[in-house]
Amino acid sequence: MSKVYLYRKNKEKIEYESILDDIASKIKQKFNHNDKIALKLHFGEEESDTHLNPELVKSLYNRINNHVKKAVLMDCNVLYKSDRSFGESHKKTAKKNGFNFAPIIIADGEDGKDETEIDINLKHFEKARIGKKLENYNGVISIAHYTGHDATGVGGNLKNIGMGLGSKPGKLEMHNAFELEVDKETCTGCKKCNDICPENAIQVNNKAEINQQTCIGCGSCVGWCPKGAVKIPWSNSTSKDLQEKIVEYAYAALKNKKTYHINVLLNITELCDCVNKPQKPIIQDIGILASNDIVSIDQASIDLTGKKFIPENINPEHQTNYAEKIGLGEKKYELIEINH
Incomplete structure (x- = not known):
């Protein structure tokens, strides 16, 4: 049974420093001084205001950067029309949103087609098309802002890694578009x-x-x-198929990598951070989760937040069910609440 650590928001202002001290200590047990780490996150669109808090990410980055050989912030370009569609403008948006404290790597290059094909031989794909620059890193720390999503129900670490590290052609494959x-x-x-x-x-x-x-x-x-x-004909793929394809891409991106996972259950919105406008949180803040297991942490997030904000025709657990089936992790977990 995997362990999922919950740092609950029990005060008006969450105590980031004590939380990140504890999370960083767990991360340092997983990685060593020779590791090259990609800290995978979503930088948010220009007009969004509920994406990941850059100060939280900065504090975590500063705690791990001196422990490993190299650490960078990483994402791939998006498929839809956005400043995040191309490498340089993607970086500018990231810096404008406060992520200007560390090297930023857009793994699929300027136009989104710099990719590597990874053999997976699963239900939907024999190969997955992943941002090529991920090859330069042997470890991935995924820090995801947990949100709702109109096609998959929720977006946590599985989506952050699977959809997030797919190249533009890979994203088209996942959407069947x-x-x-x-x-x-x-x-x-x-x-x-x-x-x-x-x-x-x-x-x-x-x-x-x-x-x-x-x-x-x-x-x-x-x-x-x-x-x-x-x-883009988004409706060409069913919710179940899309969830499975995202999970297969997560499997590919994390193949032979050291990993650690964080879900931020704060400012939880109905739609993901790809929405280029302000959004209002739809449920109360819960806190921050951390785990070695990408399946357990997403399942715990679903359990803690409930399904009231998820479309009735979408089952978000289909992605954790499928992820467990292909060996990415396990749904059963021990929730350990850490006082801070």
Whole structure:
């Protein structure tokens, strides 16, 4: 049975320092001075205000940075249109949101296509397409802001790692979103998509047209379109399939890596931090969870927060069930509450 440590918010202001001292001591037992660590997190969109507190991440980073050979902050580019669609603007957004205290690595490069294929041979994928720069690190510390999600029910460490470390083509694979669509009312015929397409799959005669036979689903046109006219058919994948695919990508990203996991159950919102606007928390703050086991920590988070804010047709435990099935960890856990 895996251990999950709960640092409950029992005061008006959570005592980050004592909590992080204890979490850092557990992390230092897992990693040594020769390890290169990627601290995987979501930097939040420019207008979001409930994403991870950068001071929390900074305090944790400072506690572990001198213990290991190298530590960096890491994410991959997003699939949808955003400043986080490209490497340099992604870094600028991260720094603007307060994550300017450590090296930032966007693992899939400037355009999201710098990737490595990892053999997994599971139900949905034989190989997973993971941000290539993750290869340079033998350890991953995942610190996730736990939120609701309209497609998977919740987003914790499994989503932070699985979806978060997939390259842009990998994210397209997970969403089964290869038949990209052009909104003709929004398209202005500027030809930016035509210029960026690596396969010349887009023709523009007043309006853009995507040749589905030629399109490789790289997603470049989604981010480059200045009007956001290239649409992703999100509904092509069922919730269960999407959850399983995210879990398979988490399996790939963590394969042969040392790992540790943190879920921050503060400012829990109905939608994830990819929403580029302020959101209001939907339940009371609970605290911070830490564990060696990615499945146990996500299951404990589901148990502690309940399912009132999750769409009725989505079972968030499908991802923990499937993760246990493929050997990522175990659902059964011992919850240990730490006083601070």
